[in-house]
Amino acid sequence: MPYDEKNPLRQLSLDELRLRTSAKWRTYPPDVLPLWVAEMDVPVAEPVVRALTDAIALGDTGYPVGTGYAEALDAFARQRWDWDGVVAERTAIVPDVMLGVVEMLKLVTGxxxxxxxxxxxxxxxxxxxxxxxxxxxxxxxxxxHRIDPAALEAAFRQAVAGGRRAAYLLCSPHNPTGTVHTAEELAALAELANHYGVRVVADEIHAPLVMPGTRFVPYLSVPGARGAFSLMSASKAWHLAGLKAALAVAGPAATDDLARLPYEVSHGPGHLGIIAHTAALRYGGEWLDTVLTGLDENRRLLSDLLARHLPDVRYERPEGTYLAWLDCRALGLGDDPAAFFLERGRVALISGIGFGTGGAGHVRLNLATSPEVITEAVRRMAAALERG
Known part of the structure; x- marks a missing residue:
């Protein structure tokens, strides 16, 4: 694989990546190309490495304290999204985005x-x-793959029937489709949620990973979203999943709800995780831009490869995330084509079945790797089909 110092996705060889002991590289045998779980095949950004190395050298491995993470996210949000809604007093440290989602849902539902x-x-x-x-x-x-207002309204009406409380768990940008919701779509969601009294909790972990030509809109920035919550983290965009930390951000009208968050919840994330995430947000912007350029090249490459070698696979280039959602139903492989490509092609993908309605017959492919790995993966998938 050609080394490219300007593209982090082309800086590690397969031999180097196979030295990793994380889930992506140790779940399957060495002959399998892993394009499944959301880990990136990149070295860690130098500002993050430096921050962690300095902390270890100082023995700064105690308990976290302060609002540095929130302040770093605030600065990042102002610069990238022109949004000033990350107010430290309306944030809370949580162990990771999904555990934060659970805690926010506990605050507004029973x-x-x-x-x-x-x-x-x-x-x-x-x-x-x-x-x-x-x-x-x-x-x-x-x-x-856009939000369907009619489906939302029907679900909201059913959710609050009998006077029950309800919530909507928004995925923005959307995983697995890569859809980046527009300001108009999010405002329509907020209007419906307010009409039915549904509280919105937004998983915005992929927010920094938006492709050129598309704009990410924080849910809390749209009209009518003052009573919602957002969960954000640097983990996906900077390859920090093993350094757990995230932030819950409350809209102005949800501040009192956030104040009820149990104190012990903020004991989950580690100090080193918060140091890493803070450094990424404050000093990792240039590195992120190089990754986004590489991801944009990869999503275009995948489109070309599929057109040439797997023309019956439907693929819409994602607007955000580093995930590709492939519709394999025309291949005649049943509900779980991922199982076929693993067994016959030695390529590990995520089965679409677990994604709920609309997932059967689909696979999710991780684009956060080198062009050479993507090319080899598609070659293997096509060869597997030819063999039958």
Missing amino acids: PGDAVVVSPPVYPPFFPFVEHMDRRVLEAPLGDG
Whole structure:
């Protein structure tokens, strides 16, 4: 693989990556190309390495304190999204985004209440909600993988029937489709949520990962979203999943709710995780831009490769995230084509089944790797089909 110092996605060889001991590289045998779980095949950004190295050298490995993470996210949000809604007094440190989602849902719903989601959507949404004794209601995405107002309204009406409390768990940008919701779509969501008294909790973990030509709109920035919550983190954009930390951000009208968050929740994230995330947000912008350029090249490459070698696979280039959602239904591989590509092609992808309605017959592919790996993965998938 040609080394490219300007593209972090082309700086590590397969041999180097296979030395990693994380889930992506140790779940499957060495002959499998792993393009499944959301880890990036990049070295860690130098500002993050420096911050962690300095902390270790100082023995700065105690308990976290202060609002540095929130202040760094505030500065990043102002610069990238022209948004001033990350006010430190309206934030709370949480262990990670999904555990933060759970805690926000606990603040605004009770046992047996409904949480609406829009599938196909990030699979942990379902078990995390059900484990906290809430009901999942689906409002599937509509045409073009966009939010469907009619489906939302029907689900909201059902969710609040009998005077029950309810919430909507928004995925923005949307995983797995890569849809980046527009300001108009989010404002329409807020209007519906307010009409039915549904509280919105937004998982915005992929917010920094928006492709050129597309604008990310923080949910809390749209009219009518003052009573909502957002969960944000540097983990996806800077490859920091193993350094857990996230922020819950409350809208101005949700401040009192956030104040009820149990004190012990903020004991989950580690000090080194917060140091890493803070450094990424404050000093990792240039590195992120190089990654986004590489991801944009990869999503275009995948489009070309599929057109040449797997023309029956439908693929819309994602506007955000580093995930590709592939519609394989025309291949005749049944509900779980990922199983076929793993067994016959030695390529590990995420099965679409777990993403809920609209997921069967699909796979999710991780674009955060080198062009050479993507090229080899598509070659293997096509060869597997030819062999039958």
